[in-house]
Each structure stands twice: as C-alpha cells, then as structure tokens.
Amino acid sequence: MDYRYQVFLAVANNLSFTKAAQELYISQPAVTRHIRELENTLGLALFNRKGNRITLTAAGEIVYRFAQKTHVLYDELQYELGTLKQTFSGSLRLGASSTISQYVIPEVIAAFHTRYPDIDVSLINGNSFEMEQKLQENRIDLAMVENYSSKTDLQYVDFSDDEIVVIAGHTCKFGRNANGTLADLQHIPLVVRERGSGTLEVIEQYLKSAGHPLDRLNVILHLGSTEAIKNFLPRFNGIGLVSVNAIHKEIQLNTLKIIPVKGLSIKRKFRFAYPKGPLTGNMKYFVDFVRNYNMTL
Known part of the structure; x- marks a missing residue:
C-alpha cells in the first residue's frame, strides 16, 4: 500500500x-509533506484546515472510505503471500477494553511479536463500547471486549474467563464479617467504573438479575478506569468492584483485599469482536494464537 x-x-x-x-x-x-504530495497527485484538497483543527473534505471522505478498504485488502494480500512463503508481515490494528489492555493482553502481544516479528501490531484502548464503535468505523481490525451485550453487525468469539470481585483497602473496616451478603452491600459506600464500561454493564446486569439493582446500592463515585479505583480504595472506607485479573500485584503487596460476599459470583468472558464474515489475514493469526496461548488468568 x-x-x-x-x-x-x-x-x-x-x-x-x-x-x-x-x-x-x-x-x-x-x-505534512506526504499529505501535500497526495493532494497534488489527486488534484484535490483532502483536509479542511481551520487553525489547529482539521476535518475531512468531501474528497477526503471518499478517499478515506476507499483507503480503509485498500488497507484491509493489502493485509489480506500479505497474508496469502505469507502463507505461500511461510513468512508473515503486514499490520494488525488492535483495540482492547481497559481491563484487557492493561492486565491481560500485553504479555500475549509480546509472545505474538516474538512468533511473528514482521507483523506490525498496534494497540489502542478505551471502554468496550468505544472499541466496538472504532471497529464499526474500521479504525481497528479486531476488538477485545468485556461486556455482555453484542452489536448485530459484529461477531464475537470467547477467548478467556474472568471474574469481577468485591475489593477494599487493606485497612477498610468492611469485610471483617465473613458472613456478608449481597443485601449488606446496600449500606456500604461503593465505587464503580464509568458508563460505557463493559465491567459496569456486567455488574449492572448481574445485580439486577440477583434482585439487588445497582441504583439501590450506595454508589458514591464512578471512576474512568480500574487503576483509578485501585488507587482510590486504600484511602477510602468503602468498596469497589473490579476484575480479579487487575489486582494480582495489590493482593501480593497487601494493599487491597478481596471481600467474599455470599451469593455473589460475577463470571464473564473476554471476547474478540470483528466484522461479520470469516476471519482472514493477520486477524486469524492473532485470534488463533491467543486462543492457544496458555494465559494464567
């Protein structure tokens, strides 16, 4: 390309x-030089420039649409030729929800790079909704999400298990009673993720089905990342709900603790999301690699 x-x-x-x-x-x-050369070649401006802001022109929108398709086709070409030569190259644009991108997938990407060093892998992160949106806009090739819901124009494949647990700072007074129940959570200050987060969606659906909807709990704050919740709790006399994959280090360092709650078992799957149709090219390489990778989650 x-x-x-x-x-x-x-x-x-x-x-x-x-x-x-x-x-x-x-x-x-x-x-700037590459864009100017491309505009000169095409004989049309591709961007509107207004101060520090730029937007696509009508011509830019058309070129963008076809360039995205060309990018996908070029990667498929690289894949087909690589299969014949037993060499693999091209690019792979990944997007992952916050929990997956921070605590689950970096180790796997490192191993994938070792196996396929000529495949140019990039990773962006955000919440699950944002990653699905970027996939629909063709800004990434493959998304890794942690929500329950699904988009009708996307396909989903499970690749790992996860559990959401109740945590608190090590000195927090809550959790000293080993017989705590879901009903007890209604009176404890609670910190959760932001709207749009796959983790929050899973929590809400579980609590609703268990007869204890989130709006009945004492939610005092929504924070934009799991890291923010983890950093907040040691200085807060309350609890949070996060992925068990996110707190291995904190449990070892004894700065956070898991609080067992009777009747609470929030299990979920981490999933790949991709446009409907067969997996091809470097996406297939990556999906197959991850599903066969021995992740100690």
Whole structure:
C-alpha cells in the first residue's frame, strides 16, 4: 500500500497531524509533506484546515472510505503471500477494553511479536463500547471486549474467563464479617467504573438479575478506569468492584483485599469482536494464537 495513503489514514483517524506523526514515528513536517504530495497527485484538497483543527473534505471522505478498504485488502494480500512463503508481515490494528489492555493482553502481544516479528501490531484502548464503535468505523481490525451485550453487525468469539470481585483497602473496616451478603452491600459506600464500561454493564446486569439493582446500592463515585479505583480504595472506607485479573500485584503487596460476599459470583468472558464474515489475514493469526496461548488468568 502506498505509504502516503497510510499517512493519510493516520491523519484521518486522529484528525491531527501531530498525533499521526507520533503514531507513525515520523516527524510532523514529514506527515505534512506526504499529505501535500497526495493532494497534488489527486488534484484535490483532502483536509479542511481551520487553525489547529482539521476535518475531512468531501474528497477526503471518499478517499478515506476507499483507503480503509485498500488497507484491509493489502493485509489480506500479505497474508496469502505469507502463507505461500511461510513468512508473515503486514499490520494488525488492535483495540482492547481497559481491563484487557492493561492486565491481560500485553504479555500475549509480546509472545505474538516474538512468533511473528514482521507483523506490525498496534494497540489502542478505551471502554468496550468505544472499541466496538472504532471497529464499526474500521479504525481497528479486531476488538477485545468485556461486556455482555453484542452489536448485530459484529461477531464475537470467547477467548478467556474472568471474574469481577468485591475489593477494599487493606485497612477498610468492611469485610471483617465473613458472613456478608449481597443485601449488606446496600449500606456500604461503593465505587464503580464509568458508563460505557463493559465491567459496569456486567455488574449492572448481574445485580439486577440477583434482585439487588445497582441504583439501590450506595454508589458514591464512578471512576474512568480500574487503576483509578485501585488507587482510590486504600484511602477510602468503602468498596469497589473490579476484575480479579487487575489486582494480582495489590493482593501480593497487601494493599487491597478481596471481600467474599455470599451469593455473589460475577463470571464473564473476554471476547474478540470483528466484522461479520470469516476471519482472514493477520486477524486469524492473532485470534488463533491467543486462543492457544496458555494465559494464567
């Protein structure tokens, strides 16, 4: 694929020359030069420039649509040729929800890179809803999400198990009673993830089905990441709900503790999401690699 189109996609995805340069590991003047050359070749402006803000022109929207398709086709070409030569290259744009991107998948990506060093892997993160949206917009090739709900135009494949647990700071007074129940949680200050988070969606659905909807609990704060919850709890006389995968280090360091609650068992699956149709190219390599990887979760 013509490198100028790769630069164009990076600028269009970020709507920023600076962010595109950072993503591509080239200078901003180099990004500007590539875009100018592409515009001269096509004879049309691709971006509206208003101060520090840029938007796609009508021509830019058309080029963006076709460049995205070309990018996918080029990766499929690389995959087919790599299969014949037993060499593998191309790119793979991954998106993962916060819990997966921080605590689950980095080790696997490192192992994948060792196995396929010529495949250029990139990873962005956000909540599950945001990753599904970026997948629908063709800004990533493959999403890894932790929510229950599904988009009708996407396919989902499980790749790992997870459990959401009740945690608190080590000195928190709550949890000293080993016979705590779901009903007891209604009176304890609770911190949870933000709206749009797959973790929050799973918690809400579970509690509703258990007869203790979240709006009846004493939720005092929504925080935008699991890290924020973990950093908040040691200084807070209350509890949080997070993935067990996120707290291995804190349990070892004795800064957080898991509080057992009778009748509470929030199990879920981490899943791949991708456009409907067969998995092809580097997406298939990665999905097969992850599903066969021995993750100690």
